[in-house]
Amino acid sequence: MGEAQKGLLSVIEKLKGSTEQEVRIVLLGLDNAGKTTLLKSLASEDVNTITPTQGFNIKSVASHGMKLNVWDIGGQRKIRPFWKKYLENTDLLIYVIDSADKKRFEETGLELSELVDEENLKGVPLLIFANKQDLATASPASEIAEGLNLHTYRDREWQIQACSAVSGEGVQDGMNWICNNIVNKKK
């Protein structure tokens, strides 16, 4: 890690020399999956006034002695082409799925499979949040995992976590997995 940046910029990166370990996390998924809600929930902010993201949001969360810089990039179709500009030096990918939006499971699966093929995300651990479990029509995480063929992913760590970003349920479990995984990987 850190090798992706070359020359002087990597020097500047070291220059920061902060005592904390910084982790870059990118939060992606279709529009209306709940990425920004999840982000705000991670940062313990109000989740009631969220509008569709046209650009991107960043929050830094301290967890397990690490500084997690989480980048939430808008998921609308017209913004998705910009996703790959944010993947460089990513330590972990969070992919959010609206578990109640069965009609778009295929679409979200396609986007995810395109993402994991990106060079910049090679070997990068993947956490999938099966969001909106608070809705009655939500599919269980196991079903979604099957639909996404997650078991065929061999080149990276992955985990699927059922959650509700609105209620906060399951979010911390996901964060714990992230921290354990990053610590393992970085050491």
Place this chain on the structure above:
Amino acid sequence: MAEDDSEWVLESIVGYLGSPEWVVPVTDFLENKCTVFDDEDENKLAYTEIHEQYKKLVEKLLENYMQEVGINEQQFLDACTSPFAKSKALEAVFQPVLATDDFQMFRSLMVHKNMELQLQALRVIKERNGALPECLTDGVDVMTELQQQEMKILQEVLKKSKEEYDEEMSRRLLLEKEVGSTSSGCSSKLMAECDEAKNTASALSQHISPAKVNSNPVRKEGSKTAATGGGAERSSSSKPTSDRGSDAVGARVLPAVRGPVKSAEPSISSSRHAGEQSNSSQTTSEAWLEEAHREAGFSKPYTELSTSQQEQLQQRAAYLRQQRDKLHALRKEQQKTKQSSLPEEAPSSPTPAPSTTPEAVGQSQRNGACSPPPTSPPPPPTPHCAPPAQHSSNQKEISAEEKKKLEKRKHLADKLKEEVIKK
């Protein structure tokens, strides 16, 4: 590597970061690109692109420098991480370098720069006009007050009109009772009265065109017409007459209401603005659109816009570039006189070069579209008559948007003030 070695390297680096070779291109970049950076919570996609450009610029500058001085990256790193580099004073010097690796830091640099420039513009306005236009200072929300006033007047007019109508009706009923039983001539009498109403109505609608009608008589006439017109409606024989009557009332009442509002609204009735309103409200709304798009930071692909919008955007972009260049020229001039000590931190001189002042003001006035020209007095309280009803609804739309803009601007002014006080 020897300690003193990194010491001189550090000194040299710090010297370079304070020299014009570094400061001028970096400051130019910040000033050129900072316009889209606002302090909204959400980042625009354009920020990332600008950050990438910034990284390239800094990389190129530092590479050139290191080549020139003859140090390698390791020496650079050693020097910058040595204990000497950790002082508070040097932190600020290194900030623009570190901003390449830290988007958040870069963003705050840009937001700050944008505010700085806006503040500068505000100061220029103040110097030119003696005081800031009302819309750029805080105070009572003029618009709401005016709207309330407008509503009050409207209600009063309606009440008065109804009173007179009721009066007329009771009078008529009485008359009908008196006449109805005795003769069939009553219908002809009614007809005659209707004709009379018709005459008044048409006379009034002819009256509408002249621009200067005193508001009070107009209102009374309007309500009188309402009464007679309404009366005519009762007699089934003259539908067209009553229609006409009420039409005239509609046309009458609205201008009478608009009149006082306009006069009491110095911020809106600036010459440019008023001209725009009366010319075509479409131009105005397009201008808003354009403005809105600019404020949205071009997040929408340019190609999705219609050609006319593209054209307008281009015009706007060209205009902004021009204004920006002028501000730069001003800045550079100041920098030239102040290049001795860290020019980046140096406050710019309070008296701007006279050659650039008018343009800068032009920009600010354009941005703050509702600042009135200092010399023109508010228009006389006589109402401008005869805008068709549709037009006045357009005006209302504009004032709603205007209000939003005003609020936004006021908010910005507050922010700027806060920022200044903090510094």
